[in-house]
C-alpha cells in the first residue's frame with residue numbers, strides 16, 4: 685500500500701507549543717517496523733496552480749512569502765517560516781499522490797494532511813492549505829480529460845472537529861459531498877454547513893458514535909454516488925485525547941475505520957485517507973490509533989490487489 689510523507693512534516697516549533705509534531709515521525713517508524721505491506725514514498729510539494737484549485741492567489745502568495753495577515757497567522761497556530769510554507773505544500777502533495785495511488789490500488793494514504801479548517805483565503809486550527817479540497821478538484825480535472833461524466837468525490841471527515849473549511853469551499857458544489865461527524869461543543873465554534881453534519885454530544889461513546897456513523901453512511905448512500913472517497917481518519921475522538929471530548933475506545937475507533945473502508949470496498953470506490961487531528965495526553969496513544977487505522981487499511985488494500993488479479 686502506497687503511503688506518502690515528507691520530512692518537512694516535522695516542523696520546528698517553539699518550546700511548549702501544544703501541537704504534537706513528533707507524532708508523524710513516531711507513526712512512520714511504527715509503520716516501517718510493523719506493517720511490511722506499506723511502501724513509504726516522499727511527497728512532492730503542491731504547485732501554485734494546484735493550490736489555486738481551492739485557494740485564492742493572494743492567500744497562496746502570502747503563505748509563500750510570509751506576508752500573511754498576523755490575525756490569520758495566529759488562527760493557524762504555527763509561526764510562519766519557509767519550512768512551515770513548504771510543509772503545507774508537501775502535505776497537500778501527499779494527499780494528491782495518495783488519491784492518484786488509490787485510483788491504481790484501491791487504497792492509499794497520506795501520513796499527515798486532513799487540514800480541514802483551511803478556507804479558500806485563510807487557514808486556522810493548525811491548517812494552512814486544505815489538502816482534501818485541492819486533491820478533490822485536481823482529481824476531477826485529471827479525470828475530466830478522459831471522461832464524459834465528472835468525478836464525484838465524497839469527503840468523509842471523522843476528525844472530532846468540524847470540517848468547516850472544506851464545507852465552505854464546496855458549498856453549493858454538487859460534485860463533492862462533504863460529510864462531517866464531530867463534537868457539537870468543540871472547535872470550530874462557528875460551524876459551516878456541510879452536505880451532511882452529525883453533531884455528537886460531549887462524552888459520546890462507541891455505541892452512540894457507531895450508530896451515528898451508520899446513519900450518516902446510509903444517508904450518503906441515498907444522496908450521492910462517489911467515484912472517490914477521501915477519508916479524514918482523525919485520532920482525536922479517542923478517549924485519551926486532550927481536545928476531543930468524546931470517549932471512543934481503541935475497539936470503537938477500529939470499528940469506525942473498518943466501517944468506512946468496508947463501505948468504500950463494497951461499492952468498489954477507491955479510498956485515499958489522511959491522518960487529520962490527534963492530541964493524546966500520551967502521544968503514543970494517538971500514534972496507536974493511527975497505526976490501527978493503517979492495519980485495517982492494509983487489509984482492504986490486499987483485497988483490492990486480490991480482486992485485481
Ligand SMILES: [Zn+2]
Pocket residue numbers: 843844845918920960961962
Ligand atoms: Zn481535530
